[in-house]
Amino acid sequence: MSVEPPSTPGPEVGPSAPGGTGASARPGVSRRGLLGAAGAAGVVGVGAGLVAGRQLGGPGSAVAEPAPAPDRYPFLGEHQAGIVTPAQDRLHFAAFDMVSSERADLISLLQDWTAAAARMTQGHDAGPFGATSGPYDAPPDDTGEALGLPPARLTLTFGFGPTLFRLAGQDRFGLAARQPAALQRLPHFPGDHLDPQRSDGDLCVQACADDPQVAVHAIRNLARIAMGRASLRWSQLGFGRTSSTSTSQATPRNLFGFKDGTMNLKAEEPDLLDTHVWVRPDGAADRWLAGGSYLVARRINMTIETWDRQPLREQERVIGRTKAEGAPLSGGSEFSQPDFALQGRGAQPLVAPDAHIRLVHPDQNQGAQMLRRGYNFVDGSNGLGRMDAGLFFIAYVSDPRTHYIPMQMKIARGDGMSEYLQHTGSGLFAVPPGVTPGGYLGQPLFAA
Amino acid sequence: MSVEPPSTPGPEVGPSAPGGTGASARPGVSRRGLLGAAGAAGVVGVGAGLVAGRQLGGPGSAVAEPAPAPDRYPFLGEHQAGIVTPAQDRLHFAAFDMVSSERADLISLLQDWTAAAARMTQGHDAGPFGATSGPYDAPPDDTGEALGLPPARLTLTFGFGPTLFRLAGQDRFGLAARQPAALQRLPHFPGDHLDPQRSDGDLCVQACADDPQVAVHAIRNLARIAMGRASLRWSQLGFGRTSSTSTSQATPRNLFGFKDGTMNLKAEEPDLLDTHVWVRPDGAADRWLAGGSYLVARRINMTIETWDRQPLREQERVIGRTKAEGAPLSGGSEFSQPDFALQGRGAQPLVAPDAHIRLVHPDQNQGAQMLRRGYNFVDGSNGLGRMDAGLFFIAYVSDPRTHYIPMQMKIARGDGMSEYLQHTGSGLFAVPPGVTPGGYLGQPLFAA
Numbered sequence: 001m002s003v004e005p006p007s008t009p010g011p012e013v014g015p016s017a018p019g020g021t022g023a024s025a026r027p028g029v030s031r032r033g034l035l036g037a038a039g040a041a042g043v044v045g046v047g048a049g050l051v052a053g054r055q056l057g058g059p060g061s062a063v064a065e066p067a068p069a070p071d072r073y074p075f076l077g078e079h080q081a082g083i084v085t086p087a088q089d090r091l092h093f094a095a096f097d098m099v100s101s102e103r104a105d106l107i108s109l110l111q112d113w114t115a116a117a118a119r120m121t122q123g124h125d126a127g128p129f130g131a132t133s134g135p136y137d138a139p140p141d142d143t144g145e146a147l148g149l150p151p152a153r154l155t156l157t158f159g160f161g162p163t164l165f166r167l168a169g170q171d172r173f174g175l176a177a178r179q180p181a182a183l184q185r186l187p188h189f190p191g192d193h194l195d196p197q198r199s200d201g202d203l204c205v206q207a208c209a210d211d212p213q214v215a216v217h218a219i220r221n222l223a224r225i226a227m228g229r230a231s232l233r234w235s236q237l238g239f240g241r242t243s244s245t246s247t248s249q250a251t252p253r254n255l256f257g258f259k260d261g262t263m264n265l266k267a268e269e270p271d272l273l274d275t276h277v278w279v280r281p282d283g284a285a286d287r288w289l290a291g292g293s294y295l296v297a298r299r300i301n302m303t304i305e306t307w308d309r310q311p312l313r314e315q316e317r318v319i320g321r322t323k324a325e326g327a328p329l330s331g332g333s334e335f336s337q338p339d340f341a342l343q344g345r346g347a348q349p350l351v352a353p354d355a356h357i358r359l360v361h362p363d364q365n366q367g368a369q370m371l372r373r374g375y376n377f378v379d380g381s382n383g384l385g386r387m388d389a390g391l392f393f394i395a396y397v398s399d400p401r402t403h404y405i406p407m408q409m410k411i412a413r414g415d416g417m418s419e420y421l422q423h424t425g426s427g428l429f430a431v432p433p434g435v436t437p438g439g440y441l442g443q444p445l446f447a448a
Numbered sequence: 449m450s451v452e453p454p455s456t457p458g459p460e461v462g463p464s465a466p467g468g469t470g471a472s473a474r475p476g477v478s479r480r481g482l483l484g485a486a487g488a489a490g491v492v493g494v495g496a497g498l499v500a501g502r503q504l505g506g507p508g509s510a511v512a513e514p515a516p517a518p519d520r521y522p523f524l525g526e527h528q529a530g531i532v533t534p535a536q537d538r539l540h541f542a543a544f545d546m547v548s549s550e551r552a553d554l555i556s557l558l559q560d561w562t563a564a565a566a567r568m569t570q571g572h573d574a575g576p577f578g579a580t581s582g583p584y585d586a587p588p589d590d591t592g593e594a595l596g597l598p599p600a601r602l603t604l605t606f607g608f609g610p611t612l613f614r615l616a617g618q619d620r621f622g623l624a625a626r627q628p629a630a631l632q633r634l635p636h637f638p639g640d641h642l643d644p645q646r647s648d649g650d651l652c653v654q655a656c657a658d659d660p661q662v663a664v665h666a667i668r669n670l671a672r673i674a675m676g677r678a679s680l681r682w683s684q685l686g687f688g689r690t691s692s693t694s695t696s697q698a699t700p701r702n703l704f705g706f707k708d709g710t711m712n713l714k715a716e717e718p719d720l721l722d723t724h725v726w727v728r729p730d731g732a733a734d735r736w737l738a739g740g741s742y743l744v745a746r747r748i749n750m751t752i753e754t755w756d757r758q759p760l761r762e763q764e765r766v767i768g769r770t771k772a773e774g775a776p777l778s779g780g781s782e783f784s785q786p787d788f789a790l791q792g793r794g795a796q797p798l799v800a801p802d803a804h805i806r807l808v809h810p811d812q813n814q815g816a817q818m819l820r821r822g823y824n825f826v827d828g829s830n831g832l833g834r835m836d837a838g839l840f841f842i843a844y845v846s847d848p849r850t851h852y853i854p855m856q857m858k859i860a861r862g863d864g865m866s867e868y869l870q871h872t873g874s875g876l877f878a879v880p881p882g883v884t885p886g887g888y889l890g891q892p893l894f895a896a
Contacts, residue, residue, distance in 0.1 A: 029772040090660075090687075092826070131705055132772035137759045143752070144705020144771055145688075145824070148698065197831045212538075212660070212687035216826050220703075220835065224756045231833035237826055239538075239660035239685065240593075250596065255668075257579055257592020304591070308672045311585045323592055324477040324580035376593070378540070378664050378685055379827055383645045385679035387668065 029147055030130035031123050069248075072151035075118045077434040078291055082155030083277065083371065083396050084267040086246040088208040091238035091375040092215040093297065093392065094223065095201025095427060096230040098164070103173045106164075107446055109229045113158065113205075114440040116225055117218075123151030126221035143224065145217050152211035156218055158441050159204040159295045159429025178445060180279075180286035182294060182399050183430045189412040189423065198299050198425030201233045206295070206394065208373075212237065234425070236299060238375020238392045245373060251326065251334065254391055255302050255376050256420075258319050259326035262334055263361070265371040276369045276403060277396050279430075288444035291433030293396045296370075296404045299377075299425030302390040307420050318416040320355030328357065354416040360407060368403045370395040390421070400428055477595055478578035479571050517696075520599035523566045525882040526739055530603030530656055531725065531819065531844050532715040534694040538660040539686035539823040540667045541745065541840065543649025543875060544678040546612070551621045554612075555894055557677045561606065561653075562888040564673055565666075571599030574669035591672065593665050600659035604666055606889050607652040607743045607877025626893060628727075628734035630742065630847050631878045637860040637871065646747050646873030649681045654743070654842065656821075660685065682873070684747060686823020686840045693821060699774065699782065702839055703750050703824050704868075706767050707774035710782055711809070713819040724817040724851060725844050727878075736892035739881030741844040744818075744852045747825075747873030750838040755868050766864040768803030776805065802864040808855060816851045818843040838869070848876055 073081045098106060116126045125131055127141025134140050164172070165179035185200065205222055207215040216237070223232050242254045243261030247268050254260040265272055279289040307315070316322055320329055320338065328338035330350045340358055344350045351358050362369050372395045379388040397403035412418055432442040521529045546554060564574045573579055575589025582588050612620070613627035633648065653670055655663040664685070671680050690702045691709030695716050702708040713720055727737040755763070764770055768777055768786065776786035778798045788806055792798045799806050810817050820843045827836040845851035860866055880890040 094829075132760070132770075134760060136761045139757050140705075140760050140763075140771070142705075143703075143756055145701045145703055147701060147705070147772075198828075213824065216687065216824075216837075220752065220756075220837075223835070224753070227753075227757075232829050232835065233833075234831075235826070235829050235835065237685075237687065237828070239664065239687070253593045253595060255591075255593055257588075257590075257595070304668065305672070305675075308591055308668075309587050309675075312580070312582060312588050313584045315588075322580070323588070324595075376661065376664070378683070380646075380685070381542075381680050381683050383682075385681075387671070387680065387683065389664075389668075 029132050030125050030142075031147060031149070069153065071153065072122055073153060073155055075121045075156075075435065076437060079278070079293075079434045080155075080157045080431060081121070081434070082157030082206055082208055083293060083373070083431070084245055084273060085153075085155050085208070086249055086267065087241045087243055087373055088153050088155070089210045089241055090208070090212040090215050091241075091392065091394075092207045092212070092219045092235065093238070093394070094205050094207070094219045094235040095161070095233040096203040096205070096223070096226060097233045098172070098202045098230050100229045101172055103446075105229045106173050107440075109226055110158075110442050111440040112225050113222055114435055116221060117156040117158075117441075118435075120146075120218050120221065121151070121154045121156055123154075126218075126225070143217065143220055145220075146214050149211055149214050149217075152209040152214040154207065154209040154214050154218055156222075157206040157208075157295075157431060159206075159431045160442065160445070161201050161203065161427065161429050163200065164202040175445065178285055178288060180289060180430060181283075182286070182401050183428065186296070186400070186426050186428050187405060187409075189408055191412050191418060191421075192423045192426070194426050195299075195424050198234050198236070200427050201429075203230060204295065204297070204427060204429045206373075212239070236377060236392050236425070237379075238377045240376040242374045242376055242391055243372040245371060254374075255304055255389055256307055256315070256319070258315075258321060258323055259334065260374070260391075261372055262321075262326055263357075263369075265369050272369065273371070276398055277371045279398055286430075288442075288447070289430055289432065290444075293398065293431045294400050294404075295427075295429045295431050296393070296395045296397065296400055297425070297427040297429070298393040298408075298423055300391045300393050301388065301422045301424050303386070303420050303422070304389055305386050317352050318354075318356060318420075320351045320357035329355070352416065354414055356411075356415055356417045359411055359415050365407050365410075366402070368397075368407065370397050370403055392425075396431070477580050478573050478590075479595060479597070517601065519601065520570055521601060521603055523569045523604075523883065524885060527726070527741075527882045528603075528605045528879060529569070529882070530605030530654055531741060531821070531879070532693055532721060533601075533603050533656070534697055534715065535689045535691055535821055536601050536603070536656040537658045537689055538656070538663050539689075539840065540655045540660070540663040540683060541686070541842070542653050542655070542667045542671065542683040543609070543681040544651040544653070544671070544674060545681045546620070546650045546678050548677045549620060551894075553677045554621050555888075557674055558606075558890050559888045560673050561670055562883055564669060565604040565606075565889075566883075568594075568666050568669065569599070569602045569604055571602075574666075574673070591665065591668055593668075594662055597659055597662050597665075600657040600662040602655065602657040602662050602666055604670075605654040605656075605743075605879060607654075607879045608890065608893070609649050609651065609875065609877050611648065612650040623893065626733055626736060628737060628878060629731075630734070630849050631876065634744070634848070634874050634876050635853060635857075637856055639860050639866060639869075640871045640874070642874050643747075643872050646682050646684070648875050649877075651678060652743065652745070652875060652877045654821075660687070684825060684840050684873070685827075686825045688824040690822040690824055690839055691820040693819060702822075703752055703837055704755055704763070704767070706763075706769060706771055707782065708822070708839075709820055710769075710774055711805075711817075713817050720817065721819070724846055725819045727846055734878075736890075736895070737878055737880065738892075741846065741879045742848050742852075743875075743877045743879050744841070744843045744845065744848055745873070745875040745877070746841040746856075746871055748839045748841050749836065749870045749872050751834070751868050751870070752837055753834050765800050766802075766804060766868075768799045768805035777803070800864065802862055804859075804863055804865045807859055807863050813855050813858075814850070816845075816855065818845050818851055840873075844879070 125142035131142040131144030209215040251259040326334040330339040573590035579590040579592030657663040699707040774782040778787035778790040
């Protein structure tokens with residue numbers, strides 16, 4: 001099922017230029033025009049994004065040639081795109097606060113965002129006139145920096161923060177009765193050093209694309225559309241994905257130089273996704289979240305300069321895997337299950353007691369798994385000769401109370417890796433289900 | 449002429465693992481190994497980077513099919529790569545300060561950077577052991593996050609700031625007599641709001657690549673190598689190029705949504721490069737700069753939220769070009785020369801007196817031209833609901849006193865665009881010539 005953006009009013013030709021001599025009529029340009037028929041041919045149905053690829057298992061297992069990925073993903077669907085969608089290379093994540101206190105403004109914002117997201121994810125301008133063809137005396141309904149760029153597999157994934165439901169005890173938009181019990185500000189974890197200007201928010205948008213300018217363009221236009229109703233609270237760029245969300249993808253590396261996300265949940269595991277990612281509503285408060293998920297965002301600074309001075313032995317001990325292949329230190333290859341009991345010299349376990357892979361393994365966490373979708377970031381330097389760098393952690397879980405908070409508490413207390421980490425931003429958002437034809441983002445939340 | 453990195457000591461196999469049972473020998477991985485023969489085949493000679501492409505001229509002119517670009521550029525050459533090299537898509541720019549006061553440390557740093565840059569630009573690890581194959585009880589000589597990534601056309605371009613020659617009147621490294629007269633801190637321009645933590649520096653490195661993780665990896669490893677001799681002063685990521693430096697490239701768009709760099713100098717114009725980009729030494733102080741250039745860096749914030757509220761008419765008036773095609777408002781197509789005298793309604797010039805293209809045109813600047821190589825940036829938001837976004841301006845000029853300072857003074861005073869800009873960072877660096885076989889970066893500066 002593909003989505004057609006709202007029809008374009010009028011021909012995509014600009015108004016005639018002001019003044020007389022020499023200024024001829026200037027044709028407008030839209031991404032639709034530039035993309036043309038070739039673009040339209042790239043539209044694929046829901047599910048086609050889940051390309052078949054290599055199977056789980058180490059080198060030597062059967063490897064199927066992955067199908068070519070589509071150039072865009074459908075916006076409509078049972079779930080929002082950008083969760084199990086094969087992780088794109090670049091991220092722009094943004095959190096917004098409502099500046100209006102009117103429920104009607106919140107609804108109209110979500111409707112306008114729906115229309116713009118449906119357009120932009122398909123490679124079109126944010127609005128029907130586009131960047132260059134609207135009324136000459138009005139601001140354009142697209143900002144223009146994505147003209148000429150491909151859809152770049154853009155996905156836009158929206159979430160609602162706890163403060164949208166209740167702020168300082170106030171029911172701001174008549175939604176308090178529908179605040180899910182799981183949707184609370186994340187607790188303080190040991191070692192947290194959170195910047196309020198990088199944390200929380202009434203609304204969030206995750207823009208993922210293979211071209212960063214396409215992701216930035218999308219967030220910027222959503223911010224422009226929100227003007228007077230919501231304003232940008234914080235935003236974060238990520239330049240490199242740190243997780244695979246599909247077996248069709250190779251495992252990327254984080255700024256510790258290690259493969260990250262080997263054990264990640266994958267789009268090709270629908271039963272596990274049902275258990276660990278999609279919300280199973282348990283009452284009237286969260287019925288609207290059926291088909292949705294919870295998004296945990298954590299800005300995690302890495303002290304990479306300190307890490308880089310550690311011997312290879314220490315780096316591998318902290319992670320519990322080899323740096324080269326990412327195999328557990330207990331042996332095997334990347335996708336081998338670690339053997340936590342196996343001992344080496346001096347009767348010490350080969351995978352150290354505080355090794356990262358031990359603490360986060362489902363066997364050590366009542367079976368809980370997450371779908372991670374994080375990105376490497378570098379935000380310049382901190383004035384002390386160090387890069388402001390790390391991992392912008394994103395995970396989708398069916399319930400943060402069982403699938404994130406206990407594990408993070410354990411990591412913060414006991415993980416050898418925590419010595420090289422500092423959490424500087426945090427957010428929890430409820431991610432509503434996908435949009436149905438004619439509907440809008442979060443519509444079930446507002447239904448009578 | 450291609451450069452071979454220093455030979456690799458020892459086989460690229462890691463040390464055997466610690467402990468006994470279950471831990472087999474773990475083979476190391478290097479980018480060399482991963483790139484293999486296909487990578488080597490991609491090595492090209494100096495000058496091959498300057499692919500033939502479409503000629504200057506608007507749509508309708510003869511368009512040649514551009515040759516496929518090579519996957520890497522040579523590090524050695526008459527000039528440093530990364531100046532006239534076709535502008536790559538992503539940037540990581542860094543400035544360093546010397547923390548050692550020893551001339552020998554400065555020289556050894558430049559030698560070590562030369563070796564690492566020669567390796568990394570060819571798609572190899574930063575050091576001969578690589579990220580995973582060095583002594584197990586020593587820190588690796590590469591940080592690893594670029595393992596498995598292609599060379600991505602990485603170029604590394606190095607420069608020397610005024611403070612390397614003289615700081616607070618002190619001749620720090622015995623170089624004061626060789627400080628070129630043109631290498632002075634840029635003057636204060638009207639409206640400057642410079643952050644010292646985003647300005648100046650003893651040394652700079654411009655890393656450009658088509659994969660941002662490759663650019664980040666390069667800067668990080670150069671910072672690692674510098675430890676104890678120089679430390680990071682500031683760094684800046686750019687996600688989208690805003691200039692073409694070759695006729696083989698389409699003109700990209702900046703965050704105003706307009707094409708940027710239409711009139712830029714191009715690699716295919718060697719006579720103009722000789723006049724406007726390469727230094728012509730005029731005495732003993734700058735003889736070492738023959739074959740070099742000056743790099744002007746300016747971090748220019750754009751108030752994009754204000755810009756986005758301007759009518760299309762106003763946006764085009766400020767720039768002096770149409771937003772769609774980038775044609776001058778006096779008529780024609782993108783590459784048409786503007787007619788500044790042509791009048792429209794009410795006898796007003798079609799290109800406004802304070803239009804950006806009028807103020808920066810060579811005819812209005814004693815013929816001065818620049819080779820621009822800037823990048824769009826978004827560094828999150830500023831806590832006031834606005835993106836911290838803009839253009840990281842980079843220009844290469846033969847003399848900043850004639851080719852940058854007068855123009856910027858004029859722009860800062862009279863350009864209609866300045867209303868939407870704030871300069872928040874600044875740096876001027878002398879860029880030494882390219883490295884010859886067996887030599888090192890800046891070697892002529894230290895010659896007796």
